Amino acid sequence: MIDSEFAQIREVSAHYIGNRANGDSLRLSEAPIEVDDERIQQLLRTYFLSNFGTPAFYTFTFSNEDFKLNPIYQFASQIFKEPGSFHENSVNLAKHLYEATQHPNIKPGELYIAYFQSVEVQNDNVEAIGIFKSENKENYLKLSHQFSLHADEGINVKKLDKGCLILNREEDEGYKVLIVDNINKSDAHFWKHDFLNIKPRSDAFHHTQNFMQLTKQYVEDQLSEEFSVSKADKIDLLNRSMEFFRSNEEFSKADFEVNVLGNVDVIESFRNFGNDFMANNNFDVIDHFEISAQAVKKQARIFKTVLKLDKNFHIYIHGNRELIEKGFDEVTGKHYYKLYFDNES
Structure with a gap:
């Protein structure tokens, strides 16, 4: 999604953010870092930009008020308008992060x-401001030319802990923002909500992702509570849902209900569950939207289509539900599945 080959890092400033809640200090640098060396530029481009893999765009918000009150939005706007204010505003960002570390x-x-020029995002050449936090270090060994061995620790440039890329696009709508957040359970809302204060943009990626999450949640949590369905039936419904999103470019909720859910009672149950799901997660309720292939690919990883039988068997169900039957053997007192197939490979 991001082509960083021709991206130029105009300036980089670094600060140390201690944990304010634990009484740690905030250490601020006095000037930007020298990054003129091309090898350093290349390593930084890899570290800063290579982890943004999906086009999940966000935008700044501010507790349901005017997004222009968001401090990070204000600091970014000043940098884009007055590049000479870069380091001053990097200090402001560091102070804001420190205050949010509760x-x-x-x-x-x-x-x-970091202040970037010529970052290509989805074929759009843009200026961007990056905010990156390094939390984890790795140990490494280095052998000198005199064959002495030294131990040290540093950053793995292919593993970004937390990142934010603010694109200089659509300023009047809160900017287009990308994030990386390798979440710890203890700070699940910290980077996205407490510090950045962002919300998903109303676009094809998020609409597709939200509806697929809704479908998965309904099948796993609600379907079997209201209807007599087997595990194989639930997997079949997930498979048909995935096929619907893969084979269509436009989403229509009415078409999805008829072609995937089918049963009138299931449709009614799904609508009720969906209304609560969308409201509880603050998702936009959209009945028609363009399907994002990237979102479908991402969600495919969590659509489980494996039937696990005790600890002995795993059955992967990919297609025709009618080719698998469930029964009960009274002699052994055990359930069984019967599979029909043409060829063995």
């Missing part, structure tokens, strides 16, 4: 602020 389990670490 949970004792949030890890301290280095904060990098």
Whole structure:
């Protein structure tokens, strides 16, 4: 999604963010880091940009008020309009992150602020501001030319802990924002909500992702409570849902209900569950939208189509539900599945 080959890192500032809740300090640098060396530029491009893999765009918000009150939105706007204010606003960002670090389990670490030129995002060449936090270090060994061995620790440039890329696009709508957040359970809302204060954009990716999450949740949590269905039936419904999204470019809720759910009672149950699901998660309720292939690919990883039988068998169900039958053997007192197939491979 991001082509960083020709991206230029105009400036980088670094600060140390301790855990305020634990009494740790905030250490601020006095000037940007020198990054003129091309090898350093290449390593930083890899570290900063290579982990943004899906087009899940967000936008700044501010507790249901005017997004322009969001401090990060304000700092980013100043940098884009006055590049000479970059380091000053990197300090402001560091102070804002330090103030947001209220949970004792949030890890301290280095904060990098970068100002990019010529970042290509979905074939759009843009300026961008990056905010990156490094929390985890890795040990490494280095053998010198004199064959002495040294141990140290540093950053793995292919593993970004937390990141935010603010694109200089659609300023009047809160900017287009991308994030990376390798979440710890203790700081699940920290980066996205407490610090950045962002919300998903109303676009094809999020509409597709939200509806597929709704479908998965309904099948797993609600369907068997209201209807007599087997595990194989639930997997079949997930398979048909996935096929619907893979084979269509436009989503129509009415078509989905008829072609995937079919049963009138199931449709009614699904609508009721969906209304609550969308409201509880603050998702937009959209009945027609363009299907995002990237979102479908991402959600396919969590659509489980494996039938697990005790600890002895796993049956992967990919197609025709009618080719698998469930029964009960009274002699052995055990359930069984009967599978029909043409060829064995």
